[in-house]
Amino acid sequence: MEKVKVALFGVTHPHSKAHLKTFQLSEMVSEILLYDEDPEALAQVREEFGKGTMASYVNLDEMLGTETFDIGVADFRNSVNADLCLRLIEKGVHIISEKPIARTADELERIVNAAARKGLQVGVMYQNRYHPVSREAHRLVQSGVIGRSTTCEARLITSQVRFRDPSHWLFDKKRSGGGILSWLGCHYIDLLCHVLGDDIVEVSAIVDTLSGEDIDVEDVASLSFRFRSGALGSLQAGYQLAMSKAGYIGPNYDSYIGFRGTEGRLFWSPVDKPPKLRVESATEAWKDAPARTLKYTLPEVDCYGGAFGIAFLERFLKSTQGDGDPPASGRDALKVARVIEAAYESSDTGKRIKVRP
Structure with a gap:
């Protein structure tokens, strides 16, 4: 399969750094973009994980309007993660998100349905599977x-x-x-x-x-x-x-x-x-x-x-290119x-x- 360009949204989430390590170790990932509204946190992560990160942004509108990428990693806090996912879907981007993806089942259902209408995959970080x-x-x-x-x-x-x-x-x-x-x-x-x-x-x-x-x-x-x-x-x-x-x-x-x-x-x-x-x-x-x-x-x-x-991550990446199902889907999260x-x-x-x- 073709290598993918990934954008990670939110570097202050408790699991963001661990997710970043996973993407950096995958041979299926070509480039990684970073976004966070906190410039100091972003600079710290770039210094620690600079290898494999090509650009970073503190303005979400600028990033979504400027960059093209294949996969969005949604690591915002739960109260704003659903809105991020919907914006990524509107942009035509596949999503893999930290659980629970949204605060409520209704918010999550909107994400799942919006992705289905666009033919996009939504994955959830249930790696324990x-x-x-x-x-x-x-x-x-x-x-x-x-x-x-x-x-x-x-x-x-x-x-x-x-x-x-x-x-x-x-x-x-x-x-x-x-x-x-x-x-x-x-x-x-x-x-x-x-x-x-x-x-x-x-x-x-x-x-x-x-x-x-x-x-x-x-x-x-x-x-x-x-x-x-x-x-x-x-x-x-x-x-x-x-x-x-x-x-x-x-x-x-x-x-x-x-x-x-x-x-x-x-x-x-x-x-x-x-x-x-x-x-x-x-x-x-x-x-x-x-x-x-x-x-x-x-x-x-x-x-x-x-x-x-x-292995979990790469199964998801393959699913975004038509190779099978995601290992844990947005519907599973729902x-x-x-x-x-x-x-x-x-x-x-x-x-x-x-x-x-």
């Missing part, structure tokens, strides 16, 4: 190793809000749209659906703000849900670890993902090093070794998601957003909520 453990779990579940799936569960507990700058826009509902569910829980909701190949149709949830910090988004959440197939699932999420590193890259995690079925189960901790997938199966094909632990050695690559992050909004509604009303189709 491409982790070798996630991919193997998906393959095993889909091949029937655990039989008919009946339940799944996920746990995502990470550093307390005080380690993450409580004044950050992520903890301001007007600018973020939500708390830990829209920032981190979304990854696990997406993975549960992706591995099962199923959609969540009903949610019961309790969310709260218990950190004691001056924030107005949820920092703990407990969700139960039903999938279209009838399988049940749960998610526990929280900013709760009292002993952790500060910041957004490399904090401590306590995490778990597991799937159970009529013939077995599989489970893993996403933070295990080295990664391990544990599988138990009572199927005939596994009778010689019904319990197995699969261990993975991953290459050391300094970017967002490492080697599998590059499904997750609707689950999260159903969780908020459930917590507010005390009722079980059906997810909008």
Whole structure:
């Protein structure tokens, strides 16, 4: 395929530098443009990552009116990211965005529909789908190793809000749209659906703000849900670890993902090093070794998601040139957003909520 020219919008996002590293390491990217309204932040990033960046702008109108590029990387804060995406679509540019892409499901739906009308791809940064453990779990579940799936569960507990700058826009509902569910829980909701190949149709949830910090988004959440197939699932999420590193890259995690079925189960901790997938199966094909632990050695690559992050990105880039589907689409992000909004509604009303189709 032809190499692509990429424009990254927003260098102060917690993940922007990691995304920039990923694009710089991809052999499918020819040039990278940068935009941010903060000239000092832009200068700092250019100094640190100057290789491969051909130009930078502090005026968005000037950049969109002057430059031509193939891919827009949307890393604005949630309250303005949707408008950026719509402008990029109007310009005829494919988009890959940080999750959740927009503050609300309605905003996100407008982006998805606008891109579809223009024949453009919208991708979302759900790189965890491409982790070798996630991919193997998906393959095993889909091949029937655990039989008919009946339940799944996920746990995502990470550093307390005080380690993450409580004044950050992520903890301001007007600018973020939500708390830990829209920032981190979304990854696990997406993975549960992706591995099962199923959609969540009903949610019961309790969310709260218990950190004691001056924030107005949820920092703990407990969700139960039903999938279209009838399988049940749960998610526990929280900013709760009292002993952790500060910041957004490399904090401590306590995490778990597991799937159970009529013939077995599989489970893993996403933070295990080295990664391990544990599988138990009572199927005939596994009778010689019904319990197995699969261990993975991953290459050391300094970017967002490492080697599998590059593979995820390049699958998206190929999809923009007519080669297959994106690895995680705007419509996938929309499904997750609707689950999260159903969780908020459930917590507010005390009722079980059906997810909008």
